[in-house]
Amino acid sequence: MFHAYGKIIKVSGREIAVNALKDEAEADKIIEWLRNEINRVWDNRDHITPSEITPEKPKLIEILKLLPKTNCKKCGLPTCMVFAAQVVEGGRGAEDCTELTPEKKKQLAEYLSNFQLNID
Numbered sequence: 001m002f003h004a005y006g007k008i009i010k011v012s013g014r015e016i017a018v019n020a021l022k023d024e025a026e027a028d029k030i031i032e033w034l035r036n037e038i039n040r041v042w043d044n045r046d047h048i049t050p051s052e053i054t055p056e057k058p059k060l061i062e063i064l065k066l067l068p069k070t071n072c073k074k075c076g077l078p079t080c081m082v083f084a085a086q087v088v089e090g091g092r093g094a095e096d097c098t099e100l101t102p103e104k105k106k107q108l109a110e111y112l113s114n115f116q117l118n119i120d
Contacts, residue, residue: 003089003090003115004030004033004090007019007020007021007030007090007091008089008090008091009030009034011034016031016034018030019091020091020092055115056115057088057115058087058088058111058112058114058115059088060081060084060085060088062111063084063087063088063108063111063112064080064081064084066100066104066107066108066111067080067083067084067097067099067100067104067108068080068097068099068100068104070099072099074097074098074099075092075096075097075098083096083097087108087112093108093109093112094106094108094109094112095109
């Protein structure tokens with residue numbers, strides 16, 4: 001299980017599961033990215049040095065600082081704290097808070113970009 005593109009992706013023997021997909025096109029995009037990553041890693045396997053360092057996760061307090069903290073529930077969650085916790089886990093992103101000002105949305109997206117893989 002890992003986080004990419006603001007999603008939680010689980011890969012097992014015969015199944016790939018991705019949370020909170022918008023539509024089939026997004027699913028296809030993620031599957032294509034995953035296939036390309038697997039093939040890229042396989043092709044470069046002799047040159048990859050394993051790492052035991054766990055990548056840093058976004059900090060909940062830093063995310064919460066950027067949120068409006070109104071607990072409006074427009075995102076479908078009871079509080080901005082719960083929203084921030086889901087952002088930390090990769091299940092939500094800046095685009096999922098309708099109450100963010102354009103400036104705060106940009107700041108949050110930039111902050112989160114330091115922790116996410118790029119599948120575009």
